[in-house]
Structures are given as structure tokens and as C-alpha cells.
Amino acid sequence: MSKIKKIIANTRSDQELLEGIRLGDNAAIAYVYKSCYPSVSHMIINSRGNEDEAKDIFQEAILVLYDKVTHQQFELSSKLSTFLYAVCRRLWLKQLGKKGGAIHLDDHENLDIPDLEEDLVNHAEQELKFEHMHVALAGLGEPCATILKDFYIANKSMQDICDKLGYTNTDNAKNQKYKCLQRLKRLFFEQHQKNG
Amino acid sequence: MGNLMNRQEFLELADRYLRDELSESEIIAFNTLIAADQELNEAFLAQQNFINTFKQHQQREDFKFALTDVMENTSTEPIVYRMWKKLKINAIAAAAVAIISSLATLYLTGYFSTLRKTTSDYSALKREVNNVKRNVNAHQDAIQNISKENTPQAALHFGATGFMLTKDGYVVTNYHVVSGADSIHLQNAAGHTYKASIVHLDQEKDIAILHISDTSFKSVTNIPYTFKRQNIDLGEDIYTIGYPRDEAVYGEGYLSSATGYTGDTTAYQISIPVNPGNSGGPVIDKHGNIIGIISGKQKSLDGAAFAIKTKALIETLNRIPKESLKGNIVLSSKNSLNKLPRTEQIKKLQDFIYMVKVY
Numbered sequence A: 001m002s003k004i005k006k007i008i009a010n011t012r013s014d015q016e017l018l019e020g021i022r023l024g025d026n027a028a029i030a031y032v033y034k035s036c037y038p039s040v041s042h043m044i045i046n047s048r049g050n051e052d053e054a055k056d057i058f059q060e061a062i063l064v065l066y067d068k069v070t071h072q073q074f075e076l077s078s079k080l081s082t083f084l085y086a087v088c089r090r091l092w093l094k095q096l097g098k099k100g101g102a103i104h105l106d107d108h109e110n111l112d113i114p115d116l117e118e119d120l121v122n123h124a125e126q127e128l129k130f131e132h133m134h135v136a137l138a139g140l141g142e143p144c145a146t147i148l149k150d151f152y153i154a155n156k157s158m159q160d161i162c163d164k165l166g167y168t169n170t171d172n173a174k175n176q177k178y179k180c181l182q183r184l185k186r187l188f189f190e191q192h193q194k195n196g
Numbered sequence B: 001m002g003n004l005m006n007r008q009e010f011l012e013l014a015d016r017y018l019r020d021e022l023s024e025s026e027i028i029a030f031n032t033l034i035a036a037d038q039e040l041n042e043a044f045l046a047q048q049n050f051i052n053t054f055k056q057h058q059q060r061e062d063f064k065f066a067l068t069d070v071m072e073n074t075s076t077e078p079i080v081y082r083m084w085k086k087l088k089i090n091a092i093a094a095a096a097v098a099i100i101s102s103l104a105t106l107y108l109t110g111y112f113s114t115l116r117k118t119t120s121d122y123s124a125l126k127r128e129v130n131n132v133k134r135n136v137n138a139h140q141d142a143i144q145n146i147s148k149e150n151t152p153q154a155a156l157h158f159g160a161t162g163f164m165l166t167k168d169g170y171v172v173t174n175y176h177v178v179s180g181a182d183s184i185h186l187q188n189a190a191g192h193t194y195k196a197s198i199v200h201l202d203q204e205k206d207i208a209i210l211h212i213s214d215t216s217f218k219s220v221t222n223i224p225y226t227f228k229r230q231n232i233d234l235g236e237d238i239y240t241i242g243y244p245r246d247e248a249v250y251g252e253g254y255l256s257s258a259t260g261y262t263g264d265t266t267a268y269q270i271s272i273p274v275n276p277g278n279s280g281g282p283v284i285d286k287h288g289n290i291i292g293i294i295s296g297k298q299k300s301l302d303g304a305a306f307a308i309k310t311k312a313l314i315e316t317l318n319r320i321p322k323e324s325l326k327g328n329i330v331l332s333s334k335n336s337l338n339k340l341p342r343t344e345q346i347k348k349l350q351d352f353i354y355m356v357k358v359y
Helices: A002-007 A014-023 A025-043 A051-071 A080-099 A116-142 A144-153 A158-165 A170-194 B009-019 B024-036 B036-072 B079-108 B110-138 B310-321 B342-352
Strands: B158-165 B169-172 B182-188 B193-203 B207-212 B235-240 B249-257 B269-270 B282-285 B291-297 B305-309 B353-358
Touching: A014 A025, A014 A051, A025 A051, A025 A080, A051 A080, A051 A116, A051 B036, A051 B079, A080 A116, A080 B193, A116 A144, A116 A170, A116 B024, A116 B036, A144 A158, A144 A170, A144 B036, A158 A170, A170 B009, A170 B036, B009 B024, B009 B036, B024 B036, B079 B110, B158 B235, B169 B353, B182 B207, B193 B310, B207 B310, B235 B291, B235 B342, B269 B291, B282 B342, B305 B310
Parallel strands: none
Antiparallel strands: B158 B169, B158 B353, B169 B207, B182 B193, B182 B353, B193 B207, B235 B249, B235 B282, B249 B269, B269 B305, B282 B291, B291 B305
């Protein structure tokens, strides 16, 4: 029976799924992927796309959703599946536009999603911001990256960090942490200015 | 106090504040501090904002990683297909168990043995048809042979009836019963089996004369019946004893016609219920005289059986060459059944009527 239970996931409400997406819950992601991806893949493959492109588009659409539920409102004005389909369709049209050529997609569903444009703009902003952070962190180097992650993300005490990295006392570690954070900020805002 | 604090010390305090590490009084002091100083307040908000971005970046990276992982490892194939892939082994095992258990059930309930029996009944039927053919020749037309047939796969080919002619071991039965036989055994009512050999065959009259060649056979007491060669009257009360199954079966009726199939004058038509296996049985009148030998019945006519007349039997006996006999055939002339009630007659008769087993 356990095998069958694994295969047949319980039906979940959109609200539950959004909460799962927000928290990065694998089961929720898997459920959304299983229930929403087939129609997206069908749509993209039927309009000059392939399986890999369909997956990339779907992945980005999920990130649009993620950015929406983590930075904007935690509610959808449509069904989750409709929202994802509409986002994918919009992203795919954009990509086809870049490729050039006539663009034509049949509308099978009512894709009138009011906040869609706003969501995409938000996603682009978030994407850019985190890209800056990504570059800044990549340029930060060790041991700074470890110190900052341990302290701010893993919530470790200064004593633990001191022991782990071999500082003679916590004050030294605190000094190091301060310097590292200042450096990260500098790198981050440099990126920010560079890319407007 | 706050103004004396350098930037690093302030941010250290802010971090502790954000990590919820301050005591209640320290929190009040911190809130008072940033409320009073615009510059510190902005520094605090910037720190808070940056740390949040830093944390969210990490969470977003984690999310991307989880998403990629899920998409690589989750199948979007239809659920039935996925179930089949996962449960294939279970399904095959279940099917195997189902097949084995149904076969076992069929086996235990005897389905297969019934099936085998049915099949062999079928080939026995074929065999019967062949015998009918021979009988047809013997009677110049189709008369259904009524020898009892058993499984041809088993050693026993089929069985019929025969009865004693003389006390020294001569027995008569039908030609169609023993034709083509490898060996013939006779079994009496008591269950003793004796080996018999063919002395004479008369295909035309469908008569076979056998002799018990078994050394264990001891000459019996006198034969209780006599042989009546004169034609008897229509409607006369007659009966027979035969082996349509492994037990002796009594059947009675009347003489219905003085001639046999298609006017055969060497036979009677009798009205006695007969079955395969009755072939070769004696037809006896109420006085205990043998008046004929059952040979067959007509399929298309209800209740019509045929018996070879005693007269024809005696003609056949007279035609046997002397050299093939082990001593003359002397038919009994003393009837000890006459006047006995039917049940007593049968009791006395039973010892002289044999089941003929042909191998």
C-alpha cells in the first residue's frame, strides 16, 4: 500500500501548494510539476519548441510564482494551473519573439490574468537583485562566505564560528565578520550600480 | 552613549537585535537609541534589508536547486503507466498466484480427471462406431453394437457378457466382442477371473465360442439351464442377466418379433432394456431355457434389441471342426431352473454368467 500511496498523491488545494512553494517543500514542487507541466509541455512542443525548452520555460514560470509568493502577495487571482500556463505561454512567446518569425499560439483557455505583467516585472527585478548578490558572493571568497552564511543563515553562535575557523577569540571572529559583511555590501552595490 | 559607539559596535548590536539575542531591557534601550538618532535608524534599516536579501538569495538558490532536482527525478507520465512500472512485480506475482490457485482448485475438484474421462469416452465412442461397422457386416446392415466399452488407454478395451455352454469351460459370447482381442478374461459373479482362449468364431452369426484355459478353473456343477432351439411365441416373458457395468444387471421383457434386424431369421427382436455391455448375455425364458444371445439393438427404434437364436448357436457349434475342440461340446439337457421362482433362477444362473473382459 505504501507504494501506491507514493504514486497517488492526495489532491492539494492551491493555497497549500503556494505555501509549499514558498517554503521550498519538495513534495509541493513535485505535485505542481506533475499536475501542471504536461499541458505546458504540450503547448510548447506544439509551437516549435522541444522538451528541454519546455522544461526551462516551466522552471522559470515556477520562479515567477516563487518570487510572487515570497515578495508580493500570497494569493492568486486565478487557479494555480491557469496561472502557470499563462506565465509559460507569455515567457514562450517572448522567447519565440527573440528567435524571430511569425508568432501564433492558439488560445485554448481563458488566460485573462490581471496581475501577470506585474508579476513578470517583479520576477525580473528579483532575478536581477539576486543575480547581483550571486556575483557579489562569488567574488567574496573564503573564509568570508562561510562566516557570513554560518552566522546569518545557519544562525550559528560566534563561539561556534570561532571554533570552526580557528580564531583565538570571539572578538577576532566578530571583527572578521564585520569586515566580511562590509566587503559583501560593497561588492553588491558595485554590481547594482554597474547594471543600473 | 549612542554617539560614542562606533559603526562596527552598532551593527554588532543590530545583529544581536535581529537574531533576538537581547534581553528585554536591552531591546527597550536599542529601540530608544534608533528612535532618537535618524542616522542610526537608517543604518539599522539598511543592515536589516541587506541581511534579508542575503538570506533570501540563499533560500532562492535552495529553491532553484530543489526545483531542478524535482524536475529531473519526477516523472509526468500518466499515473496508470507509473503504477504499472512500480507495481509490475506485484502484478506479475499476483497473476501467477491467481493462475496457480485456479489450476490447483480445478485439480483438487477433479476437473482434469473428468476432462480426461470425457476425452476417453469420446474415443471409446469412436471405437464403438467401428464395432457397429463390424456388426453391420454381420447383420448385413447397421445394428448398433452394445458391447460395453471401457477406457482404451487402460489395458481393458471393453467388456461384455458371456455364459457357460458346458460345465467343462466352454463359454459363448458375441463375435464383435472378442474380434481383434489380444487376450480375453472372464470374471464370474464371485469376482474370480479366468483366462479364456477363442475356440471358434462365426462372424456371420456374430458368435464366438471361448474356452476357459486357466488352470485355476475347476469344472462346475451341472449347468442348470437347457438350450431351446425351437422358436418361441411372440409376447413370451423373457429376461437376461448381463454386465453393462461391473455388477450383474437383471433385465426383463418379452419377445417382440420372431425375426431380427431387417427380417434376419437367425435372430429375434426382443423388448428388454439393454445397454453396451449386455452383448453376449443369455436370453432366458420363464422356464429357464436359453432361447438366444443378446447381440445388439437398433438405434432408431425404441426398445428394439436383437438376440441371436439358440438354433443359430447350435448350428455354429456343429460347424466347429473337431480338431479345434478339447473334447466334445455337450450341452446340458437337464433343466434345474424350471418351476423355480425368478429370484431363485437368477441366483442359480449368476455363477454361469461371466463378464467378458477384452484386452
